[in-house]
Amino acid sequence: MNKKAWEGVFRMPEPGRSAKPRSNGLTMLLDKGLGPRATEDLMATAADYVDFLKFSFGTSAFYDEEVLREKVEIVTGAGVDIYPGGTFLEVTVCQGCYPDYLRRAKELGFTAIEVSDGTMEMTDESRGDCIKRALDAGFKVLTEVGKKSPDEKIAVAEMHRLIAYDLELGAIQVIIEAREAGKGVGVFDKSGAVNESEVDQIVAGVADLDKLMWEAPIKNQQQYLILRFGNNVNLGNVPTTDTLALEALRQGLRGDTLKRALERGM
Template sequence: MIRDPLPGRARKPRSVGLTMVIDKGLGLGPTRALLELAGEYIDFIKLGFGTAALYPEGILREKVALIRGCGVEPYPGGTFLEAALLQGRLEAFLAATWDLGFRTVEVSEGTIDLDHRDRERAIRAARNMGFTVITEVGKKDGSQELDPAAALSRIEADLAAGAAKVIVEGRESGKGVGLYDREGRLKLGLLERLVAGLPDPGAIIWEAPLKAQQEELIARFGVNVNLGNVPPEEVIALEALRCGLRGDTLRLAIEGARPAAR
């Protein structure tokens, strides 16, 4: 009917403009409905935190197969792998995760602490099994402010070890953690210090569950910014933001132009 007011949106298969959905316990029916409606706009579905451990095994296998069959990659939340590391069961966790049909895992230390060697070892162990590895920087405890220098060091090391993308922590609330203050506003100075040291901003997935955060990151990085922790019910609305089909980003398309006469 019309062109996207904000042009250039990457189509699948893509390596930028990724959307990661956080799934806190959708059943098979709602998952199927989400994929039928919005699968074209979703790249990853994260089964949040350790929820994958609580599914009946048959349903989990069916859900993983359903998601992957629609061209979307599911993966268990990083907290699940953190629990495995805490118990010294990384290899068993990876083997079971592979057997269940997952082909992507997240390596994080949002709650536990890992030294550089243990983190690299976890990334390489997953890569050697054939997994795509996504890592995460930042703590879930809001009292531990993100250190740009430390985060950049982690990002560089993770990518060198074989991580495909690195998530910047924002939790499912998007408030009082990582790049966000208690009201969910971006800490712009912190963001700029982090971005200034990034060799490739396209390697980052910014957790941005709130619309204002998504809008600001799209304005800052463009329509193909990678965004994560998007609630399932917000996928279509986010895609509208990316394409300039929502007033908040349509204004970006008209800042230097006027609508053509009909």
């Protein structure tokens, strides 16, 4: 890390925040279409606090090749992993062009791949094949469990089985689906509030919580997860505009977590 602006002046109220390269306390941002200059801005202000940048849905398909390459280079050059969203992978799997997808992703400079089945059905065999091929091609692999539709719900036992399966195959993180909106999906209700008993059920069957990444686009969700699991909980689908606000929440520089630090006698 470069010298921070206030270095030496004060102590972070919530200490123990992991530094890069980190294996927990990961932050994955959801990129809805930042241009090259905005991407440079993001990296200049926040690269130390961002581990993964994910293109939302299939948005990477709409970029001119040269613009995408420029963007990917800005991100990877700042030490941040970058990948096309899981929805895009699902399309290529359905169309039988997953190997082409991996080859092209490599050419374009992507460093990670997300394997998900949020919209489609996928057999264990197909899922495992996706993970293995991506690993073989040199990508970091994140997988996702959970369905995008509020009408489909995956049983918690099945979720536990998939998490273990993916990690066994070499996924570095398993993501709990919450979409971009974080409402009415996964562990969040229609208003975005956390369903604590669903969180309880999920964590009850996971050996290593550092391998779970929670999609948590909304502040109250991030706050709940940080207060419950500590400031090094892995969080995903964070809006790019909230990167520093989330870091303030993690490190006790925002009212909600500062309050606890004060009560503890910071």
